[in-house]
Amino acid sequence: xxxxxxxxxxxxxxxxxxxxxxxxxxxxxxxxxxxxxxxxxxxxxxxxxxxxxxxxxxxxxxxxxxxxxxxxxxxxxxxxxxxxxxxxxxxxxxxxxxxxxxxxxxxxxxxxxxxxxxxxxxxxxxxxxxxxxxxxxxxxxxxxxxxxxxxxxxxxxxxxxxxxxxxxxxxxxxxxxxxxxxxxxxxxxxxxxxxxxxxxxxxxxxxxxxxxxxxxxxxxxxxxxxxxxxxxxxxxxxxxxxxxxxxxxxxxxxxxxxxxxxxxxxxxxxxxxxxxxxxxxxxxxxxxxxxxxxxxxxxxxxxxxxxxxxxxxxxxxxxxxxxxxxxxxxxxxxxxxxxxxxxxxxxxxxxxxxxxxxxxxxxxxxxxxxxxxxxxxxxxxxxxxxxxxxxxxxxxxxxxxxxxxxxxxxxxxxxxxxxxxxxxxxxxxxxxxxxxxxxxxxxxxxxxxxxxxxxxxxxxxxxxxxxx
Amino acid sequence: xxxxxxxxxxxxxxxxxxxxxxxxxxxxxxxxxxxxxxxxxxxxxxxxxxxxxxxxxxxxxxxxxxxxxxxxxxxxxxxxxxxxxxxxxxxxxxxxxxxxxxxxxxxxxxxxxxxxxxxxxxxxxxxxxxxxxxxxxxxxxxxxxxxxxxxxxxxxxxxxxxxxxxxxxxxxxxxxxxxxxxxxxxxxxxxxxxxxxxxxxxxxxxxxxxxxxxxxxxxxxxxxxxxxxxxxxxxxxxxxxxxxxxxxxxxxxxxxxxxxxxxxxxxxxxxxxxxxxxxxxxxxxxxxxxxxxxxxxxxxxxxxxxxxxxxxxxxxxxxxxxxxxxxxxxxxxxxxxxxxxxxxxxxxxxxxxxxxxxxxxxxxxxxxxxxxxxxxxxxxxxxxxxxxxxxxxxxxxxxxxxxxxxxxxxxxxxxxxxxxxxxxxxxxxxxxxxxxxxx
Numbered sequence: 001x002x003x004x005x006x007x008x009x010x011x012x013x014x015x016x017x018x019x020x021x022x023x024x025x026x027x028x029x030x031x032x033x034x035x036x037x038x039x040x041x042x043x044x045x046x047x048x049x050x051x052x053x054x055x056x057x058x059x060x061x062x063x064x065x066x067x068x069x070x071x072x073x074x075x076x077x078x079x080x081x082x083x084x085x086x087x088x089x090x091x092x093x094x095x096x097x098x099x100x101x102x103x104x105x106x107x108x109x110x111x112x113x114x115x116x117x118x119x120x121x122x123x124x125x126x127x128x129x130x131x132x133x134x135x136x137x138x139x140x141x142x143x144x145x146x147x148x149x150x151x152x153x154x155x156x157x158x159x160x161x162x163x164x165x166x167x168x169x170x171x172x173x174x175x176x177x178x179x180x181x182x183x184x185x186x187x188x189x190x191x192x193x194x195x196x197x198x199x200x201x202x203x204x205x206x207x208x209x210x211x212x213x214x215x216x217x218x219x220x221x222x223x224x225x226x227x228x229x230x231x232x233x234x235x236x237x238x239x240x241x242x243x244x245x246x247x248x249x250x251x252x253x254x255x256x257x258x259x260x261x262x263x264x265x266x267x268x269x270x271x272x273x274x275x276x277x278x279x280x281x282x283x284x285x286x287x288x289x290x291x292x293x294x295x296x297x298x299x300x301x302x303x304x305x306x307x308x309x310x311x312x313x314x315x316x317x318x319x320x321x322x323x324x325x326x327x328x329x330x331x332x333x334x335x336x337x338x339x340x341x342x343x344x345x346x347x348x349x350x351x352x353x354x355x356x357x358x359x360x361x362x363x364x365x366x367x368x369x370x371x372x373x374x375x376x377x378x379x380x381x382x383x384x385x386x387x388x389x390x391x392x393x394x395x396x397x398x399x400x401x402x403x404x405x406x407x408x409x410x411x412x413x414x415x416x417x418x419x420x421x422x423x424x425x426x427x428x429x430x431x432x433x434x435x436x437x438x439x440x441x442x443x444x445x446x447x448x449x450x451x452x453x454x455x456x457x458x459x460x461x462x463x464x465x466x467x468x
Numbered sequence: 469x470x471x472x473x474x475x476x477x478x479x480x481x482x483x484x485x486x487x488x489x490x491x492x493x494x495x496x497x498x499x500x501x502x503x504x505x506x507x508x509x510x511x512x513x514x515x516x517x518x519x520x521x522x523x524x525x526x527x528x529x530x531x532x533x534x535x536x537x538x539x540x541x542x543x544x545x546x547x548x549x550x551x552x553x554x555x556x557x558x559x560x561x562x563x564x565x566x567x568x569x570x571x572x573x574x575x576x577x578x579x580x581x582x583x584x585x586x587x588x589x590x591x592x593x594x595x596x597x598x599x600x601x602x603x604x605x606x607x608x609x610x611x612x613x614x615x616x617x618x619x620x621x622x623x624x625x626x627x628x629x630x631x632x633x634x635x636x637x638x639x640x641x642x643x644x645x646x647x648x649x650x651x652x653x654x655x656x657x658x659x660x661x662x663x664x665x666x667x668x669x670x671x672x673x674x675x676x677x678x679x680x681x682x683x684x685x686x687x688x689x690x691x692x693x694x695x696x697x698x699x700x701x702x703x704x705x706x707x708x709x710x711x712x713x714x715x716x717x718x719x720x721x722x723x724x725x726x727x728x729x730x731x732x733x734x735x736x737x738x739x740x741x742x743x744x745x746x747x748x749x750x751x752x753x754x755x756x757x758x759x760x761x762x763x764x765x766x767x768x769x770x771x772x773x774x775x776x777x778x779x780x781x782x783x784x785x786x787x788x789x790x791x792x793x794x795x796x797x798x799x800x801x802x803x804x805x806x807x808x809x810x811x812x813x814x815x816x817x818x819x820x821x822x823x824x825x826x827x828x829x830x831x832x833x834x835x836x837x838x839x840x841x842x843x844x845x846x847x848x849x850x851x852x853x854x855x856x857x858x859x860x861x862x863x864x865x866x867x868x869x870x871x872x873x874x875x876x877x878x879x880x881x882x883x884x885x886x887x888x889x890x891x892x893x894x895x896x897x898x899x900x901x902x903x904x905x906x907x
Binding site: 028033034035037040041042043044045046047048049050051060061062063064065066067068069078081082085117121139140179181185186187188228230231232261262263265341343376377378379380382384385387388389390391408409410411413414415459460461462463466 | 501502504505506507508509510511512513514515517527528529530531532533534541545548549552553554555556605606642649650651685688718719720722795796797831832834835836838840841843844845846847863864865866867868869903905906907
């Protein structure tokens with residue numbers, strides 16, 4: 001998108017005032033998206049994003065700028081404006097450029113882009129048909145597909161030899177939102193499977209009809225749900241998307257952007273027990289064709305499988321180049337950003353609690369009274385205090401070791417430190433679920449994951465009074 | 469760029485009516501950490517959103533890539549997206565309103581203030597926060613400035629332009645006492661730097677964090693509840709989203725069929741005033757319709773929904789000037805909301821409460837809110853109210869309820885209204901009773 005000779009000029013202009021690292025991130029995003037309301041196409045769009053971000057580091061200082069004008073004049077002016085923040089003699093002159101090989105974790109042969117539009121819309125209409133047929137109380141179904149191809153070029157230099165990386169990120173997500181209305185009110189369910197994969201994943205590997213049916217069934221079921229009780233209870237969390245608990249409560253506080261500044265509850269935790277011994281956890285950006293996977297991160301560092309917790313002991317963080325400087329640690333392929341409009345920072349990719357030994361059914365059988373959370377809407381965390389919250393979109397009461405009536409309005413709150421210690425059972429049924437995570441460097445696709453787990457006791461918020 | 473060429477090209481491809489929105493944004497943000505500049509970001513970028521009508525259907529496209537192929541790209545994609553559009557309603561592009569109420573809200577003086585001065589300002593805040601209390605462990609102070617210029621053109625010759633700028637200063641403090649860590653965050657938004665009262669901001673964040681030490685949970689039950697104005701702004705935002713006509717027409721709004729009916733306490737009056745001369749001022753919407761001020765809820769009675777041209781046509785009314793174009797279709801938005809405050813000070817308002825809860829912050833409302841039913845449940849923190857006074861701090865409690873029920877149970881607003889970043893001005897509210905989850 002820009003020539004190597006221009007990139008060299010811009011890097012050298014950026015490093016003129018004493019910067020010790022400069023990076024050009026160029027991006028062209030061509031998405032396609034279709035949105036259907038009750039089976040009819042309401043919008044079809046392809047908003048193109050295009051631009052460049054330039055970053056210059058100098059020790060613990062960072063300057064960043066971006067523009068949608070990629071002309072030589074614009075980029076050199078940006079380099080000059082940013083480098084004016086430093087006033088030291090030049091440390092680095094970039095003399096040549098090499099192009100390191102990028103290992104491909106994502107291999108796609110049947111690009112969604114190449115599938116005829118009619119076929120993609122037909123698929124979304126089929127999803128609608130299945131969901132709407134579940135029950136006459138389903139009043140509104142939205143189905144959609146969004147597929148993105150990001151062409152990325154990164155030029156960076158920490159010495160006389162610059163690196164030039166080219167990478168393509170290709171992801172597709174389909175979604176179903178079902179709304180059911182009854183005398184009790186209106187309930188909504190959301191399902192959004194996604195992957196860095198081709199069309200056959202969505203049409204063959206994914207049991208999309210079962211997902212569409214479930215979306216309808218859950219919305220109708222929640223119509224009849226009672227209000228969730230509040231108080232401190234034993235909570236069993238289903239495998240898959242339930243991993244958002246770990247993502248919020250423990251993943252964010254393990255990002256170097258928080259730990260490197262002493263702003264995380266886990267800042268000084270390496271080598272120390274932070275979780276119950278039955279917990280081990282990973283962040284793995286290399287899993288082939290997964291939603292949160294990449295070949296390289298936003299700084300050109302290859303993605304890795306990073307161990308975070310081993311048998312309850314904290315063993316690692318997600319580390320980007322800039323925050324790694326404070327920690328005196330090398331970056332581990334976790335610097336991510338939504339687009340060129342964001343300065344990259346340490347982020348999660350596919351983050352999960354590893355499988356344990358327990359049979360998930362046995363975990364429920366061993367719980368006399370509690371809450372079973374089958375699905376979460378999402379949640380958030382304050383990394384400084386570790387306080388988190390999640391709201392369940394599908395939850396049930398557990399009585400005498402059996403999953404009983406559904407409840408709505410269920411929120412789990414606590415602190416990351418507490419909840420990790422409260423995990424007393426870990427199932428053998430690890431599963432990943434797809435989401436988008438919003439933080440300082442924008443919204444990035446992530447997988448969360450876990451096997452079925454049990455928390456001995458956690459605060460549950462709801463409007464249904466005491467659990468009896 | 470010569471935009472007349474776009475309309476010529478569009479017409480030649482069968483796009484009989486079309487419009488262009490060009491937005492250009494510039495920004496500067498600086499943040500400090502441990503007395504050093506940690507981040508310094510500048511931006512200058514543009515975007516074009518184009519929409520047009522082909523065979524009675526809307527099509528749209530957008531790009532940030534401005535070069536010789538831009539118009540070709542936009543027109544090609546308008547034709548493609550219109551060909552897929554299955555909306556039954558006949559689409560058309562708005563010709564223009566009879567009258568527009570343009571005001572100049574751009575403050576050229578702000579852009580001319582040297583960066584060094586803005587930096588000095590946040591350094592001063594940082595130093596003062598460190599000096600204010602020995603328990604201050606970390607401070608993060610930031611300055612951000614935004615400038616946006618938008619232009620609107622259509623194939624009927626309508627040309628509209630507006631430009632605005634503003635800054636915001638944010639200060640976050642982390643304080644430690646023994647094993648406890650507490651934080652607090654404040655933000656000041658304006659277009660005139662003289663509006664920033666540094667000592668007031670420093671006092672607010674340091675006291676805000678310090679007051680939280682020793683916080684505990686509270687017994688779960690229903691309490692008379694006072695909700696801080698910042699939290700109230702978020703809740704009012706969700707409530708107003710239900711007044712978007714599109715959701716009402718699709719039978720997924722809690723306000724369906726409620727026009728002209730009493731839906732809330734008579735203490736609730738809400739106006740949308742896009743023409744208010746402040747940083748959120750806007751005189752035309754995304755379809756080129758002139759914006760106008762309107763009363764949405766008057767003494768608890770719902771007066772109107774928010775309409776764009778498409779949803780207005782469906783209900784046989786005029787657009788309320790709330791149209792937007794984005795995500796490939798016409799949408800609806802709102803801003804510059806003013807909720808009528810009460811007459812009592814905050815202290816006077818809470819004086820009659822014997823045993824209540826004052827909610828100062830919530831987390832997880834984004835996912836804890838069922839925006840269709842209005843049911844919500846979220847993490848909260850605040851203070852116990854005992855014998856009419858703010859007493860011990862509370863943490864890790866939950867606040868849950870239903871938006872409509874809450875607004876019906878609204879006893880009164882205090883007089884402390886403040887405009888938030890969400891463009892909603894509202895005061896702290898006293899709700900008769902809400903569910904608080906704790907021990």
